[in-house]
Amino acid sequence: DAGVIQSPRHEVTEMGQEVTLRCKPISGHNSLFWYRQTMMRGLELLIYFNNNVPIDDSGMPEDRFSAKMPNASFSTLKIQPSEPRDSAVYFCASKKQGTGTEAFFGQGTRLTVV
Amino acid sequence: AQKVTQAQTEISVVEKEDVTLDCVYETRDTTYYLFWYKQPPSGELVFLIRRNSFDEQNEISGRYSWNFQKSTSSFNFTITASQVVDSAVYFCALSEARGSGNTGKLIFGQGTTLQVKP
Numbered sequence: 001d002a003g004v005i006q007s008p009r010h011e012v013t014e015m016g017q018e019v020t021l022r023c024k025p026i027s028g029h030n031s032l033f034w035y036r037q038t039m040m041r042g043l044e045l046l047i048y049f050n051n052n053v054p055i056d057d058s059g060m061p062e063d064r065f066s067a068k069m070p071n072a073s074f075s076t077l078k079i080q081p082s083e084p085r086d087s088a089v090y091f092c093a094s095k096k097q098g099t100g101t102e103a104f105f106g107q108g109t110r111l112t113v114v
Numbered sequence: 115a116q117k118v119t120q121a122q123t124e125i126s127v128v129e130k131e132d133v134t135l136d137c138v139y140e141t142r143d144t145t146y147y148l149f150w151y152k153q154p155p156s157g158e159l160v161f162l163i164r165r166n167s168f169d170e171q172n173e174i175s176g177r178y179s180w181n182f183q184k185s186t187s188s189f190n191f192t193i194t195a196s197q198v199v200d201s202a203v204y205f206c207a208l209s210e211a212r213g214s215g216n217t218g219k220l221i222f223g224q225g226t227t228l229q230v231k232p
Contacts, residue, residue: 031218043205043222056219091159099215100166102149105159 002026004106006092012112018080021109024073025094033093033103034067034077043091049075050097082113116141118208120223127196128231135191135226137206143167145211148182148189149220153203162204165189166211196230203227 005024013019025032033048047057052069060067064083069075079086089110093103117140127133139148150162163173165182173180177194193200207220 033218033220035220042224043220045219045221048217048219089157093159093218095218097215097218098212100147100164101215102161102164103218103220104161105151107158110157 004092004094004104006090006106006109008109009107010110010112012114013082015083015113016081017113018078019082019086019111019113021077021090021092021111023075023077023092023106025075025092026104027073029094029096029104030072031095031097031103032069032075033095034075035091035093035105037089037091037108038087046077046090079111082111084113087111087113116143116146116208116210116221118206118221118223120204120206120226122226123224124227124229126229126231129198130195131230132192132194133196133228133230135193135204135206135228137189137191137223139187139189139206139208141187141208141210143210147209147211147216149207149209150180150189150191151205151207153205153225155202159205162191166216193228196228198230198232201228201230 007022034046046059047067049069067077089108091108093105095103119138148165152160179192181190203225205225206223209216
């Protein structure tokens, strides 16, 4: 089975540009999570979806960040406009909702905003 | 509020030594889940173990073992006879329970960087 697939793996963009990160969860998983990893703040949850519906977006840092899940097999995290402090590794993870199982993570997208 | 503390920022050992990574958690929930993930130098997050709060049995998987002590809110991880390939950042995480499972919403500790020298 394919794992969680994220694209791109690396993204370098200039301040002010729009950035879109993409995620394909594991087939059959109906919970999807976006995390951000930085040296200062560690791993923190940004938002998660159950059955394509956002459940908790309290971790989204500000209005420049938005996430969508138009269907069960695709999600995007968009930053507009991007700032240097957004530089981080962004992870997507998925699991089966309502089970005691663990979440599986994608390889991450390393974002650098210059 | 839920919190996970990994007090050891970095640990360095020589190959074949045993090493224990500490994890202390805080939660007001009576039911919860605990996890360990490994992040090797390549950067991905690899699941190692899951434990729910009702199951205090210790677990052993090859050279890895986990000690869950509800009385001290700890979930420590021991690597026996460490190897260079064990070098990585290890994260302990907590998830709230929901229904018969967990939400999957993870509260991570700050991680412990383990360096195993040959």
